[in-house]
Amino acid sequence: IAGITQAPTSQILAAGRRMTLRCTQDMRHNAMYWYRQDLGLGLRLIHYSNTAGTTGKGEVPDGYSVSRANTDDFPLTLASAVPSQTSVYFCASSFVGGELFFGEGSRLTVL
Amino acid sequence: KQEVTQIPAALSVPEGENLVLNCSFTDSAIYNLQWFRQDPGKGLTSLLLIQSSQREQTSGRLNASLDKSSGRSTLYIAASQPGDSATYLCAVHNNNDMRFGAGTRLTVKP
Numbered sequence: 001i002a003g004i005t006q007a008p009t010s011q012i013l014a015a016g017r018r019m020t021l022r023c024t025q026d027m028r029h030n031a032m033y034w035y036r037q038d039l040g041l042g043l044r045l046i047h048y049s050n051t052a053g054t055t056g057k058g059e060v061p062d063g064y065s066v067s068r069a070n071t072d073d074f075p076l077t078l079a080s081a082v083p084s085q086t087s088v089y090f091c092a093s094s095f096v097g098g099e100l101f102f103g104e105g106s107r108l109t110v111l
Numbered sequence: 112k113q114e115v116t117q118i119p120a121a122l123s124v125p126e127g128e129n130l131v132l133n134c135s136f137t138d139s140a141i142y143n144l145q146w147f148r149q150d151p152g153k154g155l156t157s158l159l160l161i162q163s164s165q166r167e168q169t170s171g172r173l174n175a176s177l178d179k180s181s182g183r184s185t186l187y188i189a190a191s192q193p194g195d196s197a198t199y200l201c202a203v204h205n206n207n208d209m210r211f212g213a214g215t216r217l218t219v220k221p
Contacts, residue, residue, distance in 0.1 A: 105153070
């Protein structure tokens, strides 16, 4: 089934640890995005990539990094996790300017 | 900075009723507007995408309209069903950014 796969689905992490959330899409979309969703704050864009080899900062990029080595994969890394990064993280993809599709999310708890 | 507002925040209706969800945005220079539904603990499911040059889109019992000049979009749901219960979000696509509203939590009572 075509779509977006995120891993892990859920993770509990100690503060200060490094964590990479994985995202893979098989729709050949050129654009990919990472959002976080927090109660009362809604969905906020962390980083995006319009094509392989390029990335850009969204609304809340601090503490996160991304890479886009190929079309399909867009991992999100927390270099040193902090409790304020406890959230649900969603990966999304689209053709540039087109319909946005979401993964099922990764629930991260930082203690 | 684009601001997206959805009213009401929550809505409860009896089964069979027609209803309208509202979305407003501050910057009319948009590429497109998209409506999603989100079930608890799940990801977002795309419902309708309206390009900036379009006025409305329809899919089954759903109809979305777009008025760029006034910064408004509506999602009309006809003959609501309990399975329509979910949170509905609108998102506005500007340059390299898609801003989301906080959503409307819809409950359809049998």
